[in-house]
Amino acid sequence: MHIPDGFLDPWVAGLFWLGSGAAVGVAIKRARDELGDERTPLLGVVAAGIFAAQMLNWPIPGGTSAHFVGGAFAGILLGPSLGVLAMTAVVAIQALVFGDGGIIALGANLFAMAVVDVLVGYALFRACRNVHESGAAFLAGWGAVTLSAFVVGVGVGASSAFAYELGTTVTIMVVGHALLGVVEGAITAAVYGYVADARPDLVLGRRDDEHASGVGL
Amino acid sequence: MTGALARTVESISGALRAVFAAEQVAAEDGFLQGRDPRVTLLSLGGFALAVMLARTPAVSLGLGVVTVALALLSSVPLRELLARSAVVPAAAAVVVLPQAVLLPGDALASVLGVAVTDAGVAYVVRFTLRVWVGVALLSLLTVTTPFSALVAAMRELRVPVALVWVLAVTYRYLFLFFDELQRLVLARDSRTTDSAGARSEWRDAKRLAGTFLLRTLDRGERVGRGMRARGGARPPSPYGRPRAVDGYDYALSACAVAAVVGAGVVRWLP
Numbered sequence: 001m002h003i004p005d006g007f008l009d010p011w012v013a014g015l016f017w018l019g020s021g022a023a024v025g026v027a028i029k030r031a032r033d034e035l036g037d038e039r040t041p042l043l044g045v046v047a048a049g050i051f052a053a054q055m056l057n058w059p060i061p062g063g064t065s066a067h068f069v070g071g072a073f074a075g076i077l078l079g080p081s082l083g084v085l086a087m088t089a090v091v092a093i094q095a096l097v098f099g100d101g102g103i104i105a106l107g108a109n110l111f112a113m114a115v116v117d118v119l120v121g122y123a124l125f126r127a128c129r130n131v132h133e134s135g136a137a138f139l140a141g142w143g144a145v146t147l148s149a150f151v152v153g154v155g156v157g158a159s160s161a162f163a164y165e166l167g168t169t170v171t172i173m174v175v176g177h178a179l180l181g182v183v184e185g186a187i188t189a190a191v192y193g194y195v196a197d198a199r200p201d202l203v204l205g206r207r208d209d210e211h212a213s214g215v216g217l
Numbered sequence: 218m219t220g221a222l223a224r225t226v227e228s229i230s231g232a233l234r235a236v237f238a239a240e241q242v243a244a245e246d247g248f249l250q251g252r253d254p255r256v257t258l259l260s261l262g263g264f265a266l267a268v269m270l271a272r273t274p275a276v277s278l279g280l281g282v283v284t285v286a287l288a289l290l291s292s293v294p295l296r297e298l299l300a301r302s303a304v305v306p307a308a309a310a311v312v313v314l315p316q317a318v319l320l321p322g323d324a325l326a327s328v329l330g331v332a333v334t335d336a337g338v339a340y341v342v343r344f345t346l347r348v349w350v351g352v353a354l355l356s357l358l359t360v361t362t363p364f365s366a367l368v369a370a371m372r373e374l375r376v377p378v379a380l381v382w383v384l385a386v387t388y389r390y391l392f393l394f395f396d397e398l399q400r401l402v403l404a405r406d407s408r409t410t411d412s413a414g415a416r417s418e419w420r421d422a423k424r425l426a427g428t429f430l431l432r433t434l435d436r437g438e439r440v441g442r443g444m445r446a447r448g449g450a451r452p453p454s455p456y457g458r459p460r461a462v463d464g465y466d467y468a469l470s471a472c473a474v475a476a477v478v479g480a481g482v483v484r485w486l487p
Contacts (some may be wrong), residue, residue, distance in 0.1 A: 003263045004305045005351025006344070013269065028379045031255055040379045042441050044386025049433025051387065052394035055228045056402075056426055057221045060419040065221035068426070089381065096367055097239075097388070098232060099359045102351050103265040145313070161269070163316045163340055186425070190419075193327040194427025195434075204432060 001069070001145075001152055001177075002109055004095070005102030009159040010083050016155060017107030024088050030081035040085075043078075048134040050074055051093065056186055066183045070178035071113055072121025072144035076137060077195070077202065087114035108155050112148040120144040121188075131195070134189045141188025142181040149177030157182045218411075220418050222425070229395050238297065239360040247291030248465070254370035256466040261358045263473030268350045270480035274339070277346045278475060282324045284353045291361050303355040306349035313344050364388050390436075398429055424449035 004113030008016075031040050050070045055067035070090070074083040091114045101109040121144035128136035153173030156172040196203045243250060249257055263282060271277045288298050300443070322336030358367075366386070405421055406470045 002312050003266060004348055005355065006309070006348035008269065010266060010269045022362045024380065025343055025377070027361040032379055041386045042380035042437055042444070044383045044388075045390050045440055046389035046433060046438040047383065048394050049437075050432055051391055052229075052398045052433075053426055054429055055225055055232065055395065055398060056429075057228060058422050058423060059221035059415050061271050061415065065224060069413070075459075085380070085383055086387075089383045092384060093388055093391065094366070095355065095357060097236060097364050099235075099352070101355070103262045103355050104356065145260070163313060163320065163344070190423040191426045191430060194423055195430055198427065198431055199434070 001112060001148060002101035002177050003105045003112075005105050005160055007159065008105055008108060010104070012155050012159045013107055014021050015080045016105075016111045018111035020088075020107050020115055023084060023119075024110070027081040027084035027088070031085050034079075043082055043086055045087055046074075046078065047089040050086060051090045053120065053191075054090075060182065066180070066187075067160065068187045068191075069113065069117065069145055069148075069184055070138055071117025071148070072125070072137075072140040072184070073119040075120075075122030075144070076125045076140060076188070076192060080119055083118040083122060084114055084169060084216060090114070108152070111113050112155075114149045116151050117144045117148045120147045129178055137192035138185040138189040140185070142178075142185030145184045146174060146178045147182040149173040149181075222402060222418050222422050223406050226406075228398050229325050232258040233392070233395065233434065235301075240363065242291075242293055242297065243363045245292040249287060249291040249357065251465070252469060253365040253466050254362050255373055256462060256470055257358065257362050258367060259373075260369050260469045260473035261354050263477050265354045267473075267476035267480040268347050268354070268479065270484050271295065271347060272343075272484050274343045274346060276480050276483050277343060277350055280480075281346060281350045281353070282474070283472070284350055284357065288353075288357055291357070293357065295358055297360065297392075298353060298356055301360070302349060303351040305352045307347050310341060315370040316340050316344075324440050327362070344436040394429075394433060401425055401429055407456055453474055 001034070003160055028040075031043065037045070051074070053069050054070055056068060058068065060066050069084070070169050071087050077083070088110055091110050092106065095102070095106050095109065123138040124143045125136045125140040128139055150170060150173065152168065153170035156173075157169030158161050160167065182194065192203075223381070252260075264283065268277060268280050271280065285298075301435075317333050317337035318331045320334055320337035322334030324332035324337075325335050325338060326333045329469055365385075365388075368381060369386050371384070372378065402425065405425060408422075430452060
């Protein structure tokens with residue numbers, strides 16, 4: 001889902017920078033309120049864990065494998081603010097260390113994978129967890145990836161540099177990721193189930209304060 | 218080792234190889250390695266912006282030449298640069314290839330009764346070139362500037378300190394967790410005597426990911442407790458590294474500004 005430099009028009013990239021900058025700014029403020037100045041950096045330990053977990057190859061039918069994106073899981077585990085901050089670290093390091101995405105396109109990648117993915121995953125899980133917890137985790141993973149793909153499709157389709165029409169890019173991104181999202185949803189539900197069974201105290205909504213600052217931080 | 222899960226070790230090894238190769242290049246005595254990381258970050262960002270503004274192949278090609286020149290001046294082997302920057306543009310070319318017949322223009326050739334147009338071919342070449350230059354510029358940044366220097370640059374560029382700390386701590390623990398995940402996968406593999414079915418592999422992957430994430434959270438707790446035991450009031454140092462900007466830094470910045478202005482002028486002037 002990483003957009004490289006060259007796909008977006010400068011004004012589209014600028015809008016994405018504005019959106020992700022505002023969201024990350026709010027997330028930083030709320031994270032400092034929740035964790036304090038001293039403990040906020042420890043969020044990086046969890047972010048590094050999510051990054052490493054993305055390397056795990058999950059078998060899927062047809063002899064191939066898929067990777068975990070983890071935005072929805074970060075939202076479920078850490079809550080929206082800390083989740084956005086953790087995934088911001090993951091996406092920024094993917095770009096600046098491993099060369100995934102682009103320099104100017106980093107704002108768009110942050111917006112899709114660190115903001116939309118986390119917030120949609122969190123919102124869907126929160127809305128549905130009283131009906132069925134694992135189902136809510138699945139829906140969060142699937143919906144988050146699909147909506148992130150929608151955002152990428154809109155960004156790329158709105159750019160004159162990319163010759164395909166908006167309708168085409170959105171359709172291809174959404175349909176493709178709605179299918180791939182089934183795997184992300186299944187991984188999110190599987191990992192959520194395991195963590196919730198082993199450490200129910202860590203899971204959002206299972207503690208009185210509803211804050212994620214208990215996640216080792 | 219067999220199965221998708223076992224290939225995780227190869228994925229991690231591949232990622233680590235790329236990082237170690239970049240560290241070797243970053244340790245060379247080259248042009249970009251000698252620049253202030255703030256200047257490198259902003260200048261390469263400026264060149265990338267110029268590429269995004271470019272609409273003519275000549276401008277994209279010119280920026281490609283600048284990228285290659287910077288690589289040569291910085292002792293970055295061209296093979297390394299190409300290896301890092303070839304896959305994405307190749308995929309981008311495949312994505313936009315249908316435009317060679319979809320865009321209206323003069324017919325250059327006919328393939329299976331469909332006319333390949335000059336405007337279509339020009340677009341495919343231009344788009345692929347601009348994506349390549351963009352990816353190559355990011356590759357140059359990653360191989361010439363260590364992440365610790367970029368973190369220090371972000372701090373000096375007034376990126377919020379909380380975010381800089383989170384980035385620094387994420388990077389600090391990343392390789393430790395890669396190692397931990399690799400050991401978990403190897404341990405699982407040593408316990409597996411025959412090739413497992415997809416269902417069993419999925420079950421193993423679920424247990425492995427869950428165990429790994431629990432260990433991650435546990436380590437977070439221990440790091441937090443250790444920090445509090447040491448007083449807890451002092452945040453980790455985000456790589457403070459004051460540095461003087463020299464004439465070469467100003468020259469690189471001026472080139473980046475000229476590239477942005479030049480690409481804009483060529484694009485918007487009639």
